[in-house]
Amino acid sequence: MRIKNHPILSFDTEETIEFSYNGKKLRGVEGDTIASALHASGIKKLSESIHLKRPRGFYCAIGNCASCNMVVDGVPNVRTCITPLKPGMVVNNQVGKGKVYEE
């Protein structure tokens, strides 16, 4: 779901940065955040809420709301909407306060 042609802007669409998400290999582009790379691959659910286990995606995209928190390289509560994607990152869905989500 990357924008290929845009009347005003131009984007890098070459997916060269490899990372893993819940064990799957995915790719993102230079300049992506973790959340934008996941979204570009069609993944919108990033975590589950603490009490009711409701699915959560990002909401504000500027690091304000914590709804995009994920476990990144073993560290929980990473705001993936503002964290730049790096090669080899291990990204997992987060359940509640910081457990890794199991399918």
Added chain:
Amino acid sequence: MIEKDGVAPLEMVMKEFPDDKEVLINPKAIIECYKEIPCNPCETSCPFDAIHVGEDINARPKIDFDKCTGCGICVYNCPGLAISVRQLQGDKAILKIPYEFVPRPEKGSLVNVVNRNGDVITEGSVKRVQEGKNQKQTCLLHVEIHRDFIYDAITIEVPRGS
């Protein structure tokens, strides 16, 4: 009603045209800016001093058809995409409209022309695709249609969700 759906009724639109249709033998800018907003690039961009907003930039723009040459400069400078240039040529009408989508239609291609409600009303043929640095990425499309649609036509159909 325009306040509810953004569609100007035809009576409202007609008031923005010259009273005498013969004036449109030459291309003229038709301004559809119906509500006062703090804005005046139409006035400041016109090299022929044909549009007047005045000191209070909230006033609605007024056009002097005698001065307007139909050059189209105000069309791509208007942030509201509220201006088009219209001309009658025999049984045809030529429109110059602002266009900010890709891909651009090709010169010579046939396009669907829509009314203010977004309904396709006729087919048009693209006479020119005018681009220029000073247009700041707003392309000026020259589209030829049947003269019957000179009031109704507003832009061309854009493929949805491509």
Added chain:
Amino acid sequence: MKNKEAVIIGAGPAGLKAAKQLLEAGAHVTIIDRNKKLGGQLVKQTHKFFGSEKQYASFRGIDILEILVQGLKPFEDRLEILNETSVVGLYKDKVVACVKHDNFFKIKAKSIIMATGASEKHLPFENNDLPGIYAAGAVQTLMNEYGVKPGDKVLMVGSGNIGLIVSYQLLQAGVDVVALVEAAPQISGYLVHASKIKRLGVDILMQTSIKRAIGKDQVEQVEIWELDEVWQGIPGTERVLGVDTVCISVGLAPLTELLMQIGADVEYIRELGGNVPRIDFRYETSIKGVYACGDVVGIEEASSAMVEGAMAGIHAAHDLGYTVEDESRKLKVLQEELKFLRSGPHAAKVRAGYTKLEVKT
């Protein structure tokens, strides 16, 4: 703790204009912003702006941003930019607590200019936390900064300028906007923006709102319904739309938390978007040497934010002891500009708000 002269929090149009005035007067300036790119809201605005030449009307937001940043270039030796830095605390002795990439540090300022802008409001409805429901600004960030489509089919909620403009930007990105709903009986943004999307086939529905979102792990459908005069849903008018994205654009609230923390007088003024600082006509808050400008003192436009920023910058420079060339004439011209920007029917709310706040405009 490092000592700084003028510290500007927020690098949107207000902050950048304030910086320019301070630098021109000779001050040392530190600009702090949590984003990587300077420009605030302008970073995401691909459309041509309203206003007059003085506020760069007819330039796209992203190009105005370039102009503002270029304007600071001649003063680089007196300008420090702390980007990707969040201000997390503000204390009475003008100590600013910051976090950059997990590093916490404090700086002490002689004067502070608050230009933090605003945050987006959310809307209560069933399942409003499902993935696929985003604030309009988030949709813009995703699509205009990262080049990623938020989805394929969108329901836009809210007919203010932001809802109308983001709908247009979605269409430009190749995303279908199925409908735009608005609770009020009339379009609240500029009609020219509404006409732009209507002619491209977007359904614009007044007195209509979202009742609930439907979907298991993400939005698959939404139910909308009509509202009566007192904004209550009318049973029996429900309709289901097939969309995968809901974009919420129901208003902004000034980001005033830091000003409250420092103890500045703040007042709730509905017309200005929420809690706003009490400022005097010099844009100084109730705390000496702390100024505020732009959306944080009342939700308006980039055009007015730039004018306010320039005025706050001039006053701050003056109070720091610098001579601002042609000060009184400059201020008079800016005051005039602001008066005209605020004199139209769309600015009625803002005028009412400032009357309540008893600020001379």
